Amino acid sequence: MxxxxxxxxxxxxxxxxxxxxxxxxxxxxxxxxxxxxxxxxxxxxxxxxxxxxxxxxxxxxxxxxxxxxxxxxxxxxxxxxxxxxxxxxxxxxxxxxxxxxxxxxxxxxxxxxxxxxxxxxxxxxxxxxxxxxxxxxxxxxxxxxxxxxxxxxxxxxxxxxxxxxxxxxxxxxxxxxxxxxxxxxxxxxxxxxxxxxxxxxxxxxxxxxxxxxxxxxxxxxxxxxxxxxxxxxxxxxxxxxxxxxxxxxxxVTTLRQRVGCVLFVAMWAPAVMVTFAVSRWCSGSHKSWAIKISESVFGGMWSSYDRLFKPYFGDGERTEGEKEKEVDEEKTALSEPEKTHRVEDMFVTAMGGETNMESSVASLSASWDKL
Missing domain, CATH: 3.10.490.10 (Gamma-glutamyl cyclotransferase-like)
Known part of the structure; x- marks a missing residue:
């Protein structure tokens, strides 16, 4: 595969x-x-x-x-x-x-x-x-x-x-x-x-x-x-x-998300690049303060996303409208076994329920023979 x-x-x-x-x-x-x-x-x-x-x-x-x-x-x-x-x-x-x-x-x-x-x-x-x-x-x-x-x-x-x-x-x-x-x-x-x-x-x-x-x-x-x-x-x-x-x-599915992306990257790219470089360079005694720098940068970045970017520019973590689409598809689309069961249920109801199923089928057969 x-x-x-x-x-x-x-x-x-x-x-x-x-x-x-x-x-x-x-x-x-x-x-x-x-x-x-x-x-x-x-x-x-x-x-x-x-x-x-x-x-x-x-x-x-x-x-x-x-x-x-x-x-x-x-x-x-x-x-x-x-x-x-x-x-x-x-x-x-x-x-x-x-x-x-x-x-x-x-x-x-x-x-x-x-x-x-x-x-x-x-x-x-x-x-x-x-x-x-x-x-x-x-x-x-x-x-x-x-x-x-x-x-x-x-x-x-x-x-x-x-x-x-x-x-x-x-x-x-x-x-x-x-x-x-x-x-x-x-x-x-x-x-x-x-x-x-x-x-x-x-x-x-x-x-x-x-x-x-x-x-x-x-x-x-x-x-x-x-x-x-x-x-x-x-x-x-x-x-x-x-x-x-x-x-x-x-x-990304909307124009405002694209705008939000441009602004978000422009705002945070320099700080993130410096953080990446520092984390790859630091070791030993420098590790603790390098981690603090990274936590501060990414903490500030995601805080700005939650408070500003997501409310005004849309979801930057999950495709917008996808969950709603999935729910609608689940409600409207039936699998083949489900369709079969629905047809069987409709047939049973039309024949007067499961208790009258055999007699109803017999009556249908007799009527068919007379044709």
Missing amino acids: SSTHYDPVDTSFSNLSLTAIRLLDHYTPSFLTSQKSPDMAIPSITSDGPAPGNILYLAYGSNLDAGVFQGRRGIKPLSATVVTVPSLTLVFDLPGIAYIEPCFANVRTRKVNAPSEKQPLVAEEGLEDMEATVVLSKLSEGRYRDSEDPNDDVDAPALMGVVYEVTPEDYATIIATEGGGASYADVTVECISIDGKSLKAHTLLAPTTKTRPNSGAQASARYLNIISSGAEQHGLPESYRSWLARFRPYR
């Missing part, structure tokens, strides 16, 4: 957004980062685990993509393996930049109905998460993962990703490029590799104090495409990639 590609709806606005993204995400002094050519021929992690001193790091978002992880961020993984994490699931609740990158990937404790559904199954051809199949059947009935509360989707599939073996120096770079600890916390989680072995790996989790869990934010098409591309590169199971494809990207 090929990865889903989200096409921009408005080309001119997409170009504006892309320009802002390049400024905010790519415009970093050359001495703070390096560019390397991606190498997909990465050996698998051995049964002995990482070499002494190296670190196992679990990637589940944009770092799945080789162009981002190895190219833009300059990380050289020593080995890698596809894994699943039964205790966690993927959410998009870490705030980014309104109107262009509303949110980023994060993980949350997974909710399941039945204890038996907590354990993933390992198929001969690799990991095949049965919970994803259960969720896909629910999603096909109209339940979408990007609900108003990203954490209320019971039976979401277990998190899947790639565990990389990296050097301590490269891991420090990963932390720096992910906000230097201002957004994510470094945690250790239990993973199950593609061959069924248990691994403990470091990953990044944003605590609820750093997120906007009730905003219903949607990630941008650009960001979702990066994650889908990475999932395809590493051969994540088709069921999981199909589930990823169900996430709907944020779209």
Whole structure:
């Protein structure tokens, strides 16, 4: 299965957004980062685990993509393996930049109905998460993962990703490029590799104090495409990639949102660029005040969005009108089984109810024979 590609709806606005993204995400002094050519021929992690001193790091978002992880961020993984994490699931609740990158990937404790559904199954051809199949059947009935509360989707599939073996120096770079600890916390989680072995790996989790869990934010098409591309590169199971494809990207649909985006980026881009540069440069004793700078900038940015931009320029986190459209579609559109049931109900009513069904059919047959 090929990865889903989200096409921009408005080309001119997409170009504006892309320009802002390049400024905010790519415009970093050359001495703070390096560019390397991606190498997909990465050996698998051995049964002995990482070499002494190296670190196992679990990637589940944009770092799945080789162009981002190895190219833009300059990380050289020593080995890698596809894994699943039964205790966690993927959410998009870490705030980014309104109107262009509303949110980023994060993980949350997974909710399941039945204890038996907590354990993933390992198929001969690799990991095949049965919970994803259960969720896909629910999603096909109209339940979408990007609900108003990203954490209320019971039976979401277990998190899947790639565990990389990296050097301590490269891991420090990963932390720096992910906000230097201002957004994510470094945690250790239990993973199950593609061959069924248990691994403990470091990953990044944003605590609820750093997120906007009730905003219903949607990630941008650009960001979702990066994650889908990475999932395809590493051969994540088709069921999981199909589930990823169900996430709907944020779209600007009104003129006032476009105006709001221009003003918002013009107001906050310089401060955000400086924050990114500082977070990638600072380490050790400088880390605490770098985090304070980042928290102050992003706190002020989102405060201005909530108080000024959203009321006057429209929603910069979720596509306007989409929820209302979904509700209208659910009310007016019936699936084929539902239509069949409606026809059966109408027929039963016309025949005098279920108790008179057999006699009514017999009468109809007798009448038909007389014709």
